[in-house]
Amino acid sequence: MTDTDSGTGPRAAGDQGSTRSQRTALAILGLIAAIAVGFGLGFLANQFLHDDTATPAAGSVDVGFAQDMTVHHNQAVEMAAIAIANASDPMVRDLAYDILTTQQNQIGQMTGWLSLWDQPLLPTGEYMTWMTEDGGHGSAGHAGMNHGATGEATTSPAPASSAPAMPGMATSDEMAALRQARGPAADVLFLQLMLRHHEGGLPMMQYGAQHADVQTVRDLAQTMVDTQQSESHRMMQLLTEKGAAPLPMN
Numbered sequence: 001m002t003d004t005d006s007g008t009g010p011r012a013a014g015d016q017g018s019t020r021s022q023r024t025a026l027a028i029l030g031l032i033a034a035i036a037v038g039f040g041l042g043f044l045a046n047q048f049l050h051d052d053t054a055t056p057a058a059g060s061v062d063v064g065f066a067q068d069m070t071v072h073h074n075q076a077v078e079m080a081a082i083a084i085a086n087a088s089d090p091m092v093r094d095l096a097y098d099i100l101t102t103q104q105n106q107i108g109q110m111t112g113w114l115s116l117w118d119q120p121l122l123p124t125g126e127y128m129t130w131m132t133e134d135g136g137h138g139s140a141g142h143a144g145m146n147h148g149a150t151g152e153a154t155t156s157p158a159p160a161s162s163a164p165a166m167p168g169m170a171t172s173d174e175m176a177a178l179r180q181a182r183g184p185a186a187d188v189l190f191l192q193l194m195l196r197h198h199e200g201g202l203p204m205m206q207y208g209a210q211h212a213d214v215q216t217v218r219d220l221a222q223t224m225v226d227t228q229q230s231e232s233h234r235m236m237q238l239l240t241e242k243g244a245a246p247l248p249m250n
Contacts, residue, residue, distance in 0.1 A: 054213075055117050062217045064130025065208035066110040067123040069224075072166055072201045073103040076194065079170065079178060083190040088183040092190060095234060099194065102227060109220060127166050131207050167249060168200015188244045195235040196247045198228045 056062035076099060083096035114121050165171070170178070170193050181189050205228070208221035239246060 056119075056213060056217075058119060059130065060213065061130050061208060061211045062214050063114065063117060063119050064123070064128070065204065065212060065217060065221060066114050067120065068127050068130075068166065069201070069204060069208070069221075070107050070110050070114075071122060071127070072169070072197075072204070073107050075169055075175075076103050076197055077107070078175070079190060079194055079197070082178050083186065083194075086179075086182050086186040087190055089187045089238075091238065092187045095231065095238075096190065096194075099231065106220065106224065113217070128204065131204065165250075166200060167203070168197040169250070170197065171250075184242070188239070188242055191235045191239050191242075192244065192247045195232055195239070196249060198232045198235070200249060202228065 080096040080100035080103075084093055084100065087093050087096065111121055174193060178186070178189050178193060202225065205221050205224040209218050209225055212218045212221060236246065
């Protein structure tokens with residue numbers, strides 16, 4: 001038997017490359033569709049926002065939630081696209097595709113709102129300053145909170161471009177490791193990073209669901225809570241089946 005027929009030679013390598021290309025193409029198509037649908041939903045929903053609600057201002061829960069959650073979602077979409085291309089477990093790839101399309105759709109909605117509110121699409125200052133004890137109208141609670149590698153909170157100001165990442169965000173080294181991982185190692189690392197990512201974003205979603213002024217924003221935030229809690233449960237199950245443990249919160 002030659003290497004060409006053994007499953008380890010040029011033919012096998014070519015088949016693997018072709019499979020990864022197909023998965024990447026699928027991810028790109030999913031992204032394009034989700035962006036278009038989500039952005040359209042954002043604009044359509046906004047037609048009803050001005051009936052009984054003033055346009056949210058900079059610093060409000062609605063604007064801060066949409067901006068910060070867009071940043072958080074962007075990394076999840078990137079991780080999911082990597083897993084679609086490199087993971088070996090079909091259940092992991094299916095989960096990654098669901099996360100990619102769902103969260104890109106939600107990014108589209110939030111981007112549509114921010115455009116119509118005439119607000120920047122991404123935060124320009126500290127993360128999570130809109131999470132305050134009085135629902136976004138004061139300076140206590142989570143305002144100015146950043147989380148370092150130890151998970152301890154600090155209050156030193158820093159622009160979003162240089163501020164420590166929001167809770168649950170993967171580091172640049174972790175993202176590099178995920179890009180390089182293949183097969184079962186990619187399955188486990190993706191599940192670990194995405195589970196932590198979901199758990200880190202949960203407080204923002206819960207806060208937005210409770211304190212946003214616009215009903216449509218509260219509804220989307222609650223949808224995120226419900227969807228991501230279900231996905232987190234599934235990821236815990238898959239990690240257990242693979243004999244792996246979740247990562248501690250960063």
